[in-house]
Amino acid sequence: MHTYSNGAYNLVYNQKETVRLSEGMSKDGLLQPTAMIRAIATLQVFAHMIRLFNVNKIMAIATAAVRNAKNGSEFIQTARQETGIPLRMISGEAEAKLGFLGVVNTLDVTDALLFDLGGGSTELTLIRSRNADKVISLPFGAVNLAEKFELQKKISDSRLNELRDFIFHQISRIKWLKSLSLPLIGVGGTARNIAKMDQRCKNYPFGKVHNYRLGALSFHELFKQLSTTTLSQRRKTPGLSSERADIILPGMSIVSCLFDYTQASQLIISGCGVREGMFLQYYRSCQGQNEVIADILDHSTRNMLSFYQVDASHATHVAILAASLLKGWQPLLNTDSREKTLLQVAALLHDCGIPINYYDHPRHSAYLIENARLFGLTHREQMLVAVIAGWHNGPSGKYIRNKLYSEFFDKPDWETARKLSLLLAMAESLDITQMQLVQAVTATLEEGQAVLRLTVSESAAIEEEAVMKHSKWFKKELGVPLCLQS
DSSP states (O other), rough: OOEEESOOOEOOOOOOOOOOOOTTTTTSSSSHHHHHHHHHHHHHHHHHHHHHHOSSSOOOOHHHHHSSTTTTHHHHHHHHHHHHOEEOOOHHHHHHHHHHHHHHTTSSSSSSSEEEEEEOEEEEEEEEEEEEEEEEEEEHHHHHHHHHHOOOOOOOOHHHHHHHHHHHHHHHOGGTTTTTOOOOESSSHHHHOOOOHHHTTTTSSOOOOOOOOEEHHHHHHHHHHHHHOOOHHHHHHHOOOGGGGGTTHHHHHHHHHHHHHHHHOOOEEEEEOOOHHHHHHHHHHTTTTTOOOOOOOHHHHHHHHHTTTOOOOHHHHHHHHHHHHHHHTTTHOOOOOHHHHHHHHHHTTTTTTTOOOOGGGHHHHHHHHHHHOOOOOHHHHHHHHHHHHHTTOOOHHHHOOOHHEEEEEEHHHHHHHHHHHHHHHHHTTTTTSSSEEHHHHHHEEEEEEEEEEEEEOOHHHHHHHHTTHHHHHHHHHSOOOEEOOO
């Protein structure tokens, strides 16, 4: 993660490797030589990237496998000697806290049960009002359960039932879990692979897994299908990583038991977890800010503004003007509070594509928004914001023909996009000189006309001319003439 002088931060390199450090440990409680060699080799690769990127702050933690191993401290010492990376062993509760911060700062959830399912442990966090209300670390995960029940290759119904009984017995001892009836939030490789498999089954048009959601019925159907396959068949399952094929069923068994015991209705996948939580905890501390972000959508939007060095004063003014237009002409627009939020985000980010190419920046802005790490939006909402920003110079048939958008949107979505992009286009026209000559606007409906009155600091002839260029679009979209009264 790179941080900039203006406070922005951005992920510049990402590498994940499955090393299975806990593999074979259940026999004697020791990290096995083969597993340690794999882990050290991976850390050496990370050390090379640290040097390549001139990293000046390293945060490295060791979790369940190391803390549960009798020789965990020796491994940490060896890792530092051979790689220079200062690994720090953390408790299960500390691991859960970091996972919680990674989730609550990137998903718009108020109450949920978070599980972070690793190879050697599963951390559970009860989220209430965006706070970590209860936390517990369970000493089993996908890898050590696969070893304990010998599930790496052969799977039988009886063995899966034994596994389920074991898991259910363990979690049923945690009384506060029973019948929570809250969404499950999943962190870790098992959760991500569940999302990818479900997306492939449903031909989901977007490859993003963060904030992907599936219901209990979809999950159980997927689990049922996988439980009847051989290892070689699972390795060919669309969406399932071949390196996870031998441990996916133990991982999904944990999720299945959590679904049933807590009576959850849906599973939300988080692509952010311990790593993101660790960074945000450090970053927010350096900024002197609370480690739980109050408004994740506003935070991630402002971070994007700073990263692309958008004129924040102009973008904010356009957003204010657009909100005033929406409020005044609400009877024509028939929008809700959520659509007001989408318009605000699109208005703030409508110029982010300028660094790529000014002359076609609406299209570039749309692409950047579509692929941005904007948190607090559903996948469909993020697509809508992209189209609204992309249309702020006028609607384009390219978006309607784009398979990604067309599979997300129905007819009312396209109508919403056209209406909100019209307001954004008008708001930008009212600050086309970027001098904020139009200080405020009043939008009303009078005698069958949409009346727009401007409060100006001095002559705003250019802005007046620019906004009236949208009068034909306005009449076509909203069905009434536009009347400007300065």
